Amino acid sequence: MSTSPRSGAAQARTGQQYLSAIDDGRQVFINGQCLTRHSQHPAFSGAVASVAGLYDYQASHLEDMTFDLDGQRRVSKAWELPQRHEQLLGRAHASLAWARQSLGWLGRSPDHVSAALSGMLTHIEVFEAHCPDRAAALKSYFAYARERDLYLTYTIVNPQGDRSRSPGEHAQNLYHTLGVVKETDAGVIVTGAKMLGTAAVLADEVLVGVQNPLKPGVDERYALSFALPLNTPGIKILSRVSYAEGSNRFDHPLSSRFDENDALIYFDNVLVPWERLFVYGDTGMCRRQFHSTAAEVLMDTQSLARLTTKLHFLTGLAQRMTEITGVSDFPAVRELLGEMACNTLMIEGLFKSLIHCPVTQGKYVVPDKKHLYMCQAVAQSVYPKFIETLRKLAGGGVIMLPSSVDDLANPQARALMEQTQYSSVASPLERVQVMKLAWDAMGSEFGSRHLQYEMFYSGPHFVALSRVHSEYDWEGAKALACSALAETAEFR
Numbered sequence: 250m251s252t253s254p255r256s257g258a259a260q261a262r263t264g265q266q267y268l269s270a271i272d273d274g275r276q277v278f279i280n281g282q283c284l285t286r287h288s289q290h291p292a293f294s295g296a297v298a299s300v301a302g303l304y305d306y307q308a309s310h311l312e313d314m315t316f317d318l319d320g321q322r323r324v325s326k327a328w329e330l331p332q333r334h335e336q337l338l339g340r341a342h343a344s345l346a347w348a349r350q351s352l353g354w355l356g357r358s359p360d361h362v363s364a365a366l367s368g369m370l371t372h373i374e375v376f377e378a379h380c381p382d383r384a385a386a387l388k389s390y391f392a393y394a395r396e397r398d399l400y401l402t403y404t405i406v407n408p409q410g411d412r413s414r415s416p417g418e419h420a421q422n423l424y425h426t427l428g429v430v431k432e433t434d435a436g437v438i439v440t441g442a443k444m445l446g447t448a449a450v451l452a453d454e455v456l457v458g459v460q461n462p463l464k465p466g467v468d469e470r471y472a473l474s475f476a477l478p479l480n481t482p483g484i485k486i487l488s489r490v491s492y493a494e495g496s497n498r499f500d501h502p503l504s505s506r507f508d509e510n511d512a513l514i515y516f517d518n519v520l521v522p523w524e525r526l527f528v529y530g531d532t533g534m535c536r537r538q539f540h541s542t543a544a545e546v547l548m549d550t551q552s553l554a555r556l557t558t559k560l561h562f563l564t565g566l567a568q569r570m571t572e573i574t575g576v577s578d579f580p581a582v583r584e585l586l587g588e589m590a591c592n593t594l595m596i597e598g599l600f601k602s603l604i605h606c607p608v609t610q611g612k613y614v615v616p617d618k619k620h621l622y623m624c625q626a627v628a629q630s631v632y633p634k635f636i637e638t639l640r641k642l643a644g645g646g647v648i649m650l651p652s653s654v655d656d657l658a659n660p661q662a663r664a665l666m667e668q669t670q671y672s673s674v675a676s677p678l679e680r681v682q683v684m685k686l687a688w689d690a691m692g693s694e695f696g697s698r699h700l701q702y703e704m705f706y707s708g709p710h711f712v713a714l715s716r717v718h719s720e721y722d723w724e725g726a727k728a729l730a731c732s733a734l735a736e737t738a739e740f741r
């Protein structure tokens with residue numbers, strides 16, 4: 250059921266409110282410039298507008314997308330701590346609805362990191378065991394971010410550098426990776442880099458953490474988690490190349506709207522106040538922050554909602570593309586299309602299993618961790634195969650295209666386009682549009698980045714598999730296997 254905002258009723262954050270907050274003076278480095286007002290820069294304006302659209306969608310679908318926080322305001326369901334199964338289902342359906350607004354192409358939409366924080370709060374005892382002051386800081390930050398419905402991104406991976414040793418073993422370069430330089434009365438001063446802040450140009454604040462293994466006795470200075478506004482003095486956002494700049498809706502229908510950007514973030518002697526510091530000095534706690542709480546399961550359940558939407562989109566695109574080229578009913582092509590549909594339904598089925606077969610932990614109802622890890626590993630393998638199939642189906646049709654929208658304005662070039670872009674089921678213009686959409690999804694820089702994203706955003710594949718290995722019920726499986734030998738006891 251959808252509702253529109255009513256005057257006098259609790260309201261949710263709007264796109265306009267988001268837009269008024271985003272040019273906050275943060276330092277964004279791109280193409281040799283340092284911007285301090287970035288939202289209307291061609292590299293970012295398309296994605297900023299898409300995020301504003303998400304907030305407007307939320308504000309006009311209050312029942313489906315939000316919950317009443319305190320009678321004064323409604324905030325995203327991603328901030329709700331699920332105590333009943335319906336609440337888990339409600340947040341999952343809200344994520345699906347938002348994913349549909351970006352057709353699955355915004356990975357770090359605002360419901361991702363808010364889900365991670367909610368998952369930390371459902372297991373606040375893990376932080377209390379680490380340090381009561383840090384737990385209090387997290388609780389108070391959660392309340393602050395939730396009542397403002399803030400958009401957070403995160404950087405929870407150390408920069409690649411030299412992975413053969415842990416950060417503390419690089420004595421010549423101790424602050425390549427973000428670490429504590431000193432403590433003050435106000436907090437800790439940190440310096441160094443974190444990768445890879447997807448949507449750092451779009452979000453209000455950044456949550457910092459560590460998913461990489463850290464060595465006790467060596468790496469304590471890197472054992473940190475905190476959250477800061479992205480305009481905090483000393484934070485420098487080092488943008489990758491933009492796939493949106495120079496794009497347009499005709500030639501790059503996805504890049505122009507959904508290039509959420511990724512950035513290395515450098516912290517140059519940044520003060521982290523004590524009240525924003527959630528983990529400090531305990532190497533094991535960095536892992537427990539995500540894996541002994543529901544942070545990872547809630548944030549990546551949102552990711553599965555998004556991936557489900559994206560795969561439906563790509564499957565539909567493959568079907569239309571092959572109808573246009575006249576091959577959709579060939580048996581070999583139906584088989585490939587069937588395989589895409591099958592993989593899409595498999596991911597959708599995994600997403601449903603996460604939300605329909607939850608576990609109860611304390612007061613909360615959350616997805617099962619071992620199933621979540623399995624979903625991460627499966628999704629990382631499915632996506633590259635999916636893109637390979639789409640490429641097989643496309644042939645050269647995604648390349649034999651007009652160079653740009655400007656060709657449409659040249660009468661001679663347009664006439665030649667009409668002459669050469671033949672299909673028996675679509676106009677030449679539709680054919681060109683569908684093929685450009687397909688190339689943007691699978692072959693453009695934007696499309697290639699998405700392949701890398703799906704393979705890595707939840708960590709490398711070997712890590713996903715090792716998490717499954719740690720959680721799987723090996724004893725149960727072994728007992729089942731060995732039960733087949735029970736009746737052969739006489740041979741022993």
Ligand SMILES: Cc1cc2nc3c(=O)[nH]c(=O)nc-3n(C[C@H](O)[C@H](O)[C@H](O)COP(=O)(O)OP(=O)(O)OC[C@H]3O[C@@H](n4cnc5c(N)ncnc54)[C@H](O)[C@@H]3O)c2cc1C
Pocket residue numbers: 357402403404405406408409412444445446447448511698701702705706707708709710711
């Ligand atoms: C598009 C994109 C967006 C991202 N967005 C974010 C974000 O918003 N926030 C964030 O925090 N992170 C983000 N990441 C970072 C992501 O979490 C990391 O890329 C991921 O954790 C893998 O780490 P890495 O890139 O350093 O690769 P590495 O850890 O260096 O691994 C690369 C490869 O090296 C090999 N390898 C490395 N170590 C081992 C080992 N011990 N044993 C065997 N093989 C090994 C494997 O083949 C592995 O696949 C993003 C990444 C991408 C690509």
